[in-house]
Amino acid sequence: MDSSLLLSIITFAYLCCALAYFSGTIFRHNRFLLLGTAIGWITLALQTVALLLRWWESYQLGYGHAPLSNLYESLVFASWAIMIVYLILEQRSKLRTLGLFPALFAFLAMAYASFSTSMDSRIQPLVPALKSNWLIAHVITCFVGYAGFAVACGVSALYLMKGASGEQPNPDSQRFLGRFPDLRQLDELNYQLIMFGFLWLSIGIITGAIWANSAWGTYWSWDPKETWSLITWIVYATLLHARTMRGWRGKRVAWLSVVGFGCVLFTYFGVNFLARGLHSYAAM
Amino acid sequence: MRQTSSFWQSFYDQLASIKLTVITLTVIAVGSLIGTVIPQGLTQEQLVEEYGPRWGYIMDLLKLGDLYHASWFRFLLLLLCLNLVVCTLRRLPKTLKQIRYRDQKVEPQKLSQFGHYKRLESRLPQEEVVARIEALVAREFASIRRVEAADAYAGVAERGNWSRLSVYMVHFSVIVILLGALVGSMLGFKGMMNIVEGDTASRVNLTGSHQTLPLPFEVRCDHFDVSFYDTGAPKEYRSDLSILENGQVVIQQPIRVNDPLSYKGVTFYQASYGATLVSAEVEFTERETGKTTKLSLPFQKPVALPGTPFQVEVVNYQENVRDLGPALGIALLKEGQEPMGSWILAKVPNFHGNRLQGYQVKVVDFQQAHYTGLQVKSDPGIWLVLTGFVLLLVSIGFTFYTSHRKLWVWVSARNPRKEIHIAAKTNKNSLAFEREFDHLLKRLQDELQVKQGETRK
Numbered sequence: 001m002d003s004s005l006l007l008s009i010i011t012f013a014y015l016c017c018a019l020a021y022f023s024g025t026i027f028r029h030n031r032f033l034l035l036g037t038a039i040g041w042i043t044l045a046l047q048t049v050a051l052l053l054r055w056w057e058s059y060q061l062g063y064g065h066a067p068l069s070n071l072y073e074s075l076v077f078a079s080w081a082i083m084i085v086y087l088i089l090e091q092r093s094k095l096r097t098l099g100l101f102p103a104l105f106a107f108l109a110m111a112y113a114s115f116s117t118s119m120d121s122r123i124q125p126l127v128p129a130l131k132s133n134w135l136i137a138h139v140i141t142c143f144v145g146y147a148g149f150a151v152a153c154g155v156s157a158l159y160l161m162k163g164a165s166g167e168q169p170n171p172d173s174q175r176f177l178g179r180f181p182d183l184r185q186l187d188e189l190n191y192q193l194i195m196f197g198f199l200w201l202s203i204g205i206i207t208g209a210i211w212a213n214s215a216w217g218t219y220w221s222w223d224p225k226e227t228w229s230l231i232t233w234i235v236y237a238t239l240l241h242a243r244t245m246r247g248w249r250g251k252r253v254a255w256l257s258v259v260g261f262g263c264v265l266f267t268y269f270g271v272n273f274l275a276r277g278l279h280s281y282a283a284m
Numbered sequence: 285m286r287q288t289s290s291f292w293q294s295f296y297d298q299l300a301s302i303k304l305t306v307i308t309l310t311v312i313a314v315g316s317l318i319g320t321v322i323p324q325g326l327t328q329e330q331l332v333e334e335y336g337p338r339w340g341y342i343m344d345l346l347k348l349g350d351l352y353h354a355s356w357f358r359f360l361l362l363l364l365c366l367n368l369v370v371c372t373l374r375r376l377p378k379t380l381k382q383i384r385y386r387d388q389k390v391e392p393q394k395l396s397q398f399g400h401y402k403r404l405e406s407r408l409p410q411e412e413v414v415a416r417i418e419a420l421v422a423r424e425f426a427s428i429r430r431v432e433a434a435d436a437y438a439g440v441a442e443r444g445n446w447s448r449l450s451v452y453m454v455h456f457s458v459i460v461i462l463l464g465a466l467v468g469s470m471l472g473f474k475g476m477m478n479i480v481e482g483d484t485a486s487r488v489n490l491t492g493s494h495q496t497l498p499l500p501f502e503v504r505c506d507h508f509d510v511s512f513y514d515t516g517a518p519k520e521y522r523s524d525l526s527i528l529e530n531g532q533v534v535i536q537q538p539i540r541v542n543d544p545l546s547y548k549g550v551t552f553y554q555a556s557y558g559a560t561l562v563s564a565e566v567e568f569t570e571r572e573t574g575k576t577t578k579l580s581l582p583f584q585k586p587v588a589l590p591g592t593p594f595q596v597e598v599v600n601y602q603e604n605v606r607d608l609g610p611a612l613g614i615a616l617l618k619e620g621q622e623p624m625g626s627w628i629l630a631k632v633p634n635f636h637g638n639r640l641q642g643y644q645v646k647v648v649d650f651q652q653a654h655y656t657g658l659q660v661k662s663d664p665g666i667w668l669v670l671t672g673f674v675l676l677l678v679s680i681g682f683t684f685y686t687s688h689r690k691l692w693v694w695v696s697a698r699n700p701r702k703e704i705h706i707a708a709k710t711n712k713n714s715l716a717f718e719r720e721f722d723h724l725l726k727r728l729q730d731e732l733q734v735k736q737g738e739t740r741k
Contacts (some may be wrong), residue, residue: 063513125513125517128542129541132542134542199677206676210673214544215541217544217659218661219666220465222316222324227317228316231317235313
């Protein structure tokens, strides 16, 4: 069995995982939620194997690099990072109902990687600019940060859904949304996840800067991806300041979290369509 | 207050305002965004060509073609930096005062107003209650400092008092990084050096200007090599460099992308490569008379065309023009006249464009050489920047994962039921702290239920 077959199975498995979490929240059934958790952990383990297998395959081809070198590989890693961040959060908070969005994001990332016609899923050799140990440090830290923000966005979406229904009591939506943790807990989780994401995004930007300094002699060149990562950083820094200094809570913070994740998505995908900067290999 | 001082005061107030922060951040974000949409590094002509005369003119006025280096963008960055400094300086004394603050008095009425508060009772003697509370709180949280209280026992325990300074470290680190960037841009330089294999050079073409800068030593490119994968993708660019001082080799080292060479604060990065011309044998045939002159032309050195008032010079060279192979840019020069030039295809002698004024031009032979393109940089501010990076990450970690937590205890001396008031506060109002407080209370209740004389299990 090779890594690409395994990755196709994983795409399907994350869909099942998202469906299980969805059924669990809709039908108010703990068994479905437990099923979601179980599928999540098993798929994550499989995906870890697939990533390692792909790493090993690249050595077999004589290229020998970590599977973090192009858009396809980064999408696979992004879904891995989202799921591991979420499942650890679930383990610690014992809140299974938050799984819908993270599982959905993980599935969408895998589906985009697997089904996009323009996606090159072959293992390619590394171009000279990427031949550095900073590659692993930079990509992993950035994507752990993105994963934190993705899960935070999911939590904020739940907050906004629940908050909106709270104003106009509706027995049907209450049945569905009543299963989610209370608003204060969601707000708190959002904040925790954003702090986590912010720390990792900062490490990601800084490892990128140090790498750029050793490859090109400049730690900052206003390349579109750099610029957008800075905009993203500023949006989340604003959120953190609004919360601690201005006492913002709840809805406004949830909206900012969604906007911040929009910036993350633009940094990740949007920039690829804009201009070919220093990060052009991430678009291939 | 005098007029001037109130002016400075209001200026200072403006600099510290959150409104200024929001406005500058928004403009910087929108500006950066525009810079990622409009291709950067375009000249005024290119802007006009791309966006039409009116928009091109406006965009050039706002320097949108090189936005990140425009003075207005730099000014906004500076303004943000000032705003950060002033805001931080304003809050710092308050925080320091809070850190040094020690409670002199604890009153149960005040404690009951805290968000985290609990009232307990116990029938044990006061000394026993106090001893048990002090032991438990010291074990679970922090040791209690006694505070004066009328007819009662009172104490305060706190943790992470100094963690309130970590957010100042975050701001300080950002300033250190920006300061490092400033030092680098003022005292350092950045440029390119193209060195032909075997040649020695010591002048750097500075980026963003037409000036060159002499280095206090010489660089020789001994060899350049590019290797490819089976797929055709480049595998490695490598230059073997020698550093020479007074004609003596002091260092010999290969450089690759991601593996630069540093000497005396100047770093050389593998950036590009290309081919250049050494010399060419060129035949000029007068089309009217059919008279042919053959000349040997060194690259970029004018040579007289015998029997005419003209000089000829190979001014430019391209390794491959539109897949038609190498082309030589040859110019006909005459004093007091505009030079006339034309691209001559070396490998396509019958190309209709291989003519220059009245001459048919034919490249008989030419020698090319490879050059390596080195990015050259000196950045004395880099250590400040790197220090700032480390400080920033450490202090963000501390800011997020430490907090100031404080606990107040008050125990009445009245018999027979001792009233116990406990309150707590944190600078991060988190659910985690609520759980910690509840856990502590539970342990305390268990502790106080043990009868006097019994040993704790």
